[in-house]
Amino acid sequence: MAVPAFAGVLVVVVVWLAGPGILGPMPSSGGTVVDATVTAPAPCSDPTAKETVQFQAGGQTRTGSLDACGHDKNNRVRIAVPADLGPGQADVHLADVVVGHTDLRRPVGLALLALSCLSGGAYAFLVQRGSRRAALAG
Known part of the structure; x- marks a missing residue:
């Protein structure tokens, strides 16, 4: 019984220590959120759709290149601009997608992993214990 319990605890601890990205993407670090205007929209039928946007950064x-689709030309969107913005065209992301949708993936994933380990340990215990009918009949 101790071996499955130890294995379950070990799996949860290893996943916890492995890092935040193992159960879901990390929220973006750094950068600023600015308003942008879509200058070249992309249809959502393209699986690698990229739209072109214009925005103000550093007074310029x-x-x-926005990894989104379905906007109309001259639509206003809020984007997250990386802190290490270099010269040329920058890769940007929608601000609401980067900021708010990854918050619960890690705790929920870790809870489901712990529940899975608990279930596996309970199953190992039941298999090791054997059938009660055989014990009662004998």
Whole structure:
């Protein structure tokens, strides 16, 4: 009984220590959120759709490649601009997607992993204990 319990605890601890990205993507670090205007929309039928946007960064008008689709030309969107913005076209992301949708993946994933380990340990205990009918009949 101790071996499955120890294995379950070990798996949960290893996953916890392995890092935040193992159960879901990390929220982006650094950067600023700015308003942008879609200059070249992309249809959502393309699986690798990229739209072109213009935004203000450092007092200059910049062009970025937005990993989104379905916007109309001249739509206003909020984007997350990376802190290490270099020259040329920047890769940007929608701000609401980067900020808010990854918060619960790690705790929920870790809880489901712990529940899975608990279930596996209970199953190992039941298999090791054997059938009660055989014990009662004998």
